[in-house]
Amino acid sequence: MLIIPAENAIDWKRPPWVTLGLIMACLLVFLFYQGGDDRKLEGALEQYLDSELLALEAPAYEDYLQRKIRFEDEQERALELQEFQQLREDNEALWQAITLLLDREFYQYLQQNQGLIWAPAERNAWQQQRADIEARWISKMSAYQLGLVPAELSLYTLISYQFLHGGWGHIIGNLVFLFLLGFTVEKALGPGRFLVAYLVCGALSGLVFTAFSMGSQVPLVGASGSISGLMGMYVAIYGLQRIRFFFFLGVYFNYFRAPALAVLPVWLGKEIYDYWFAGATGIAYMAHAGGLMAGAGLVGLLGKSWLQVKQEFFEPEPEQQDEQFTRAYGQAMASLGRMEFDHARRQFEALRERYPDRPVLLEHLYQLAKLRPDLQDYRVLTEQLMADAMARRQPEQMVTVWQEYLAKGEPYHPLAADTHNRVLFFSLKHHDFKVAEKAFERMRLSASGDQVHEACRLLVAEFEKLQMEPKARQYRQLLQQHG
Template identity: 60%
Template sequence: MLIIPVERSVDWRRPPWATLGLMLACLLVFLFYQGDDERLTRLAIENYLEADLDQLEAPAYETYLQRQINLEGETDRAESLNAMREAMAQDDRLWLALQLISDPGFYDYLQQNQDVLWAPEQRQYWQQHRTPIQQELISRISAFAAGLVPAHLEVSDLVSYQFLHGGWGHLIGNMVILFMLGFTVERALGGGRFLIAYLLCGMFSGLVWAGFNWGEPFPLVGASGSISGLMGMYVAIFGMQRIRFFYFLGVYFDYFKAPALVMLPVWLVKEVYDHFFAGATGVAYLAHAGGLAAGAGMVWLLGKSWLQVQESFFEPEDDEVDERFRSAYAQAMSRIGELDFEQARLQFEALWQRHPDRPMLLEHLYQLAKLRPDSEAYRNRARELMQVTMAGHQTERMLEIWQEYQGKGQPHHPLSPEDHNRVFFASLRSGELKVAEKVFERLRACGNELLTLEACRLLAEEFEKREMGPKARHYRQLMDAPAGP
């Protein structure tokens, strides 16, 4: 059974760069560093079989497995024992070789008991051929070289093991869940703190697993401990808020809602239970439990200081914003239908402040202000809407607003020469020369000599380009005429 929180959706306007970087790092490590494992394993098997080491070690391996079952209580080893006997009966040397060189516990057993297992000549032969295979090939396989081995624990391994994986299925499964959780936690914490917290969770989960397997030669690889840390952080961030969870059971899947923190003890109990009762699955359940505890614990301990959630994280999701907008917009429009224009104006102003990316709100404010053409608010809205339409390359709408204002608002609150000048340049760029001439007249009436001369020159040049001689001469004459008193 798989249960994953999926409350948030990806906001690609703010990509989760740290999460994507971790995924890319795991992929590159798998392809280019772990890609050499197959070659090393093949060489180890070839050398092993060439030296006929399976003839020496196979009887010892049978004894080793029997000891593990009878003395150590590892009943799961019975399957390995039966498979090994079947391989010996079928003379499947290749399977035997792979099994024997892949069991680091067996190699330690041979080293400790070689004096008892073999005569001096056999022991010398084994050391001469088996030691180079172990040191030069097997020890360079990624899981042993950079994985987390409790018997040889190093600080660097607590980080490096998080980027190793046991195969494509292991890698892809972890990366999918890393992405599903990572983009939300990264958005909450910020990329830098998210990355540090992720690695710390992986280190803690590795220590927990190593503590319960102290002295064991088997390596731990994979990002699942770190990802479990993200799950712990995820539910701790949301606290008792009800959030969505995705669950997968066999072939059935669905969503349910529950308080986020309720799932933390459920996950912890499941991992501990699986550790004791799930059998030999090869899954490091205690590493998962350690990651869960580490992630939630860090948020609780440091959530008001270093690991504080960013305020932007609590901004509503796009779907929620759209729903709120639609509701408020409908209310404002209903006020217009009721002829309550003042209340409609207040509601549209509030919406415009919250949603400056929706110019249709400014259009409504402009139409409402136009009801009082003698008001200064009408001029301010006309000016604001002209600027917005110009920025949005809606020149035609900008010129419409300017012309409309000339007939309604200009007599009461004239636009400034700078306003007219912006409209003049917009009309020239769009080829609306008739409008440009009208704007020129308004600009000329404002008495700004510098802007008027510049506009006159531009009009003359534009008409000359179009070979409209009379018009061009008219504006040349205006340029040469003496300025009025």
Template identity: 75%
Template sequence: MLIIPAENAVNWKRPPWVTLGLMFTCLMVFLFYQGSDSRKLEQAVSEYLASDLQSLEAPAYETYLEREISIQGDESRIHELQRFQELQRDNDEFWLALSLLMDREFYRYLESNQDVLWSVRDRARWNEQRSPIEANYIERLSAFQLGLVPAELSLYTLVTYQFLHGGWGHIIGNLVFLFLLGFTVEKALGPGRFLIAYLVCGALSGLVFTAFSLGSPVPLVGASGSISGLMGMYVAIYGLQRIRFFYFLGVYFNYIKAPAIAMLPVWLGKEIYDYWFAGATGIAYMAHAGGLLAGAGLVWLLGRSWLQVREEFFEPEADEQDARFTSGYGQAMASLGRMEFDLARHQFEALRGHYPDRPILLEHLYQLAKLRPDLPEYRARTIELMNDALARRQPEQMIEVWKEYLAKGEAHQPLGAEDHNRVLFTSLKQHDTKAAEKAFERLRGTGDQLLTVEACRLLVEEFEKLRMEPKARHYRQLLQAN
């Protein structure tokens, strides 16, 4: 049974760059760093067969497996014994040699029990021929260099093992789940915090795996622990919110809606159950369980501080926002058509609270306020629209709004010196000297001496550049009078 969250779609206008970067890194490591592993294994098997070490180790291997089954009660070894006996019957030397070389617990058993297993002469031959194969090939495999070996735990391998994989099926499966979960969690946390949380979940997952595999020489590789951390973070972020999950059971699949956090015990219980009852599958179930707990725990512990979810994460996607805006805008315009101006104003104000970056809403509010030029709201909307036009680099609109206010509202609610001064600066940049002079007269009338003197200097400079000496002389005289 497979259950994965399916609440969000990818917004390719804002790609999940860290998720894509992690996927690319895993793929490049697999292709270019781990790509030499197969050659090393082939060389190891070739030397192993040439040394005829199989004649020494094969009988010991059967004894070892039978011992594990009878004394240790490890029933998963039954399948390994049966498979090994089949390889012997088929005389498949390559796979026999590979099985003997890659069973790390068996190799450690040979090292510890060689005095009992072989004569002095056979022990000497085994050490002389097996040690170089280990040093030159097996120990140089990527899984032993950068994988997480519980018996030889080191800090750097808690990170590096997350980027190694055991084969094409392993890496493809992990990359699919990394993408499905990663783009949502990255959107929620932001790129930097997402990357750190991903790596921390992988490290904690590795520590849990080590705790349940103390002393094991078998390396752990793969991003599944980190990805389980993403699953834990995903459901902790949504909490009790009901979200969609895709599930696959046999040949049947469908969607269900459930509180997000309800999936955590389901996933966790499955991993723990499989750890105890699934047998030898080669899957690190406790690493997955550790990742799930690590991801959820990080969000619960740090969700109100460093790992806080960004507010915009819970906002609807762009298409849904457009649909909602269109619906609300249509209702407000209908109110205008019925001449229900107060209702329309409230509707436009509510829309603007949700969509502050839509300038059309401010323009409607300005037009509604203009119906009563004697009220302070008209002045406030005028200043707001002038500033918005300037911010959107539309100086002509700013000047036109200002001129309109002078004609309709200035007599009731005069603009301030700063407003006229801003228009003067904008007009000079647009080389509109008439508007600049008009703004200067309004500014002068406010009585703000400091701004008036500075504006006068600017007009002198502008008219001198234009070689309009009478105008320049006029403003020089005003400047001297002040």
């Protein structure tokens, strides 16, 4: 079962730069730092197979697994034992070596029990050969240099492990969740506090993992603890507000609404249940649980001080936005009706700043600016309305606004050559040659020589198609003048 909060949509006008930076950092570390791990593992395997370590360790590994099954009731190890015995029967030396080198709990077992497993001569040979492989290759792999090893806990690995990953599937899954959750929490907290809270959640998650894995040599890597912290912060930020969640169960998926914090015990319960009953999956369930508690706890403790949510984060629901818009729009229209034009303009400007995607507001501002064609605002709003008309695929309106400006505002503040050029191209495309020639005459007053040359060439080509030779000749002459 998978449950993900899905309350907010990303606003690309204000990108989540810290979230994107964390994603990029994880990718760069994985590609350029961890990229050398394969070479180091190959070196370790080659040296391991050239030594007599496989003959020494393989029987000890079978005995180790049998002890786990018999004395520690780890029944899930039975499959591992069966698979390893099959590798030995098939003489699969490489896969045996991979298993033995990468099972850090087994290596720890050998270190603690070497005197009981081998005679002195064999023990000395094992110590010398294995220690050399560990020093030359294994200890230099990223997971052992910067991963969080519970038996060797250090402050810097509480941060560094968050940027390491175990493979493409691991990193892609984590980064997708980091993006889905990060942009919302970053928007709520602001970039600086978000980054600190993210790293602190990862560190606390690592400490919880260490507490449940005391003495283990198995390194923890990955951003999942930090991301679990984001999940905890996400629901704590919304508290008891009903928000939307996406869920996936088997082949069925859908959305539901629930109080945000009500989902936190569901997430926690799932991680704790999996820790006790899912068996050896390689997933750090207690790190996830620690991250969830850390994220929710940080917001709960500091949500009214250092981690206080930015006031503008809580945007009204769409229905509330429509109601607020309708009320404010009605007030602005009432000001128009009373001929309070300056007051109406300020009201429409405030509405447009809040609702930039509503074209009716731009049209009202344009009509108000038209009352004073001698002012610069009229030209600015004309160009904005023309661009908006093209964006909404209404080029006829663009031409109408352009013609209106030529009559009223052009003597005061001429339009840019590019604006006339857009009208020229549209008119030629729709064979409105009267408007096209008018746009050309206006454009050539301020356009560069290259623009005039290109426009002449297009006019000649269109008139030649229609066999309007006098017109074509007129623009050929102009073309020669600008050649």
